[in-house]
Amino acid sequence: MDNFVFQNPTKIVFGKDTDLQVGEQTALHAKKVLLHYGGGSIKKSGLYDRVKKSLNDAGVEVVELGGAQPNPRLKLVREGILLCREKDIQFILAVGGGSVIDSAKAIAVGVPYDGDVWDFYDGKGTPQKALPVGVVLTIPAAGSESSPSSVITNDDGALKRGLTVEIIRPVFAIMNPVLTFTLPAFQTACGAADIMAHIMERYFTNTEHVEFTDRLCEAGLKTIISNVPAILRTPENYDARAEVMWVGSVAHNDLFGTGREGDWASHMIEHEISGIYDVAHGAGLAVVFPAWMKHVYAHNVQRFVQFAHRVWNVEIDFGNPEATALEGIRRIEQFFTSIGLPVTLAQLGVKDDRYAEMAKKCTQGDKFTVGGFVKLKSKDVHEILTLAR
């Protein structure tokens, strides 16, 4: 096991009716906030009215900015920064999913910065200050509610880039599983794939003697595998929604990654796909991850045998471990298909004419490699895209 520091300061307020506490939780930090949200699901569900009332009752003044879209855009972030400066806002409340939260985090680092906020996503600078961000989560998926990351898309160049820095972890995250009852089946499934991917990015490691975190990862995966089909059958199954929501957060608050090196190549590749084609992140991962597995499993067959056996209950073929490993990969593809996700780029609507461009952008023309488990060059990324065809 590697040395590590684990500190996650996000206060989690979890359970039924917890969204009614948003005013009280926010008032602990600020008396005037930017209320940031997405394309309108919170208005349809009634959450918007409840949040506004709770803030009002707690004496918190509200300035609003809606319209954060899936794969949130730099343009709205820039608008948010100007708005916060103009209205002298010192706190951002994000009500929605990963896209809204990531957009809020970007605004939060942009407000106190003299330069262009894209510098932080382009690797030209590291933010030293950020406004605090609070969250009311409506979809378990990205884990942004307690992660130190934000992913923003710049339409200029179709670039989707991430920033990871401790100062953007939200100060609180309110998580009421009932708020997720209204999620369309496809979004529920995309969220599940993202959560599984966050776990698997940590699970496939070269670090040895990580038994405890291996077991945590396996428990997280098994919890998603058993509860998501139950939700798809009965969207208002509170207990199943609660399980998935909690795993979703812990899967990306880095507990599962303590003491071990992660991989993250599948995420990097997916970001190239959604940067150009604007696909749902989870759907992109359902396509990329199994292809990545096929490309790299020979690097450590034993780890893939463990994955197949412990997560998917595949009986180990000791005479042919490769067959066991491949069966595990087949099972995850089968699972994604069973919950309505694409497993090929064609199903995702991505043609092969831009594979080379994506492979090149992913490694910045082989200036870097991607992935910790196996270090991938541009030609490997191209092969993975071809396997996902």
Ligand code: NZQ
């Ligand atoms: O915009 P609205 O109208 O709210 O609709 C959203 C959106 O269309 C809808 N939705 C959310 N909650 C709902 C709901 N519809 C009905 N009922 C509800 N309760 O769902 C759609 C997807 O929302 P989005 O926020 O885009 O989903 P998600 O949480 O999956 O976020 C995806 C973004 O997060 C990034 C992804 O790259 C992507 O841009 N990620 C962020 C990470 C982080 N910050 O740590 C890590 C991840 O790996 C990921 O890269």
Ligand code: ZN
């Ligand atoms: Zn993700």
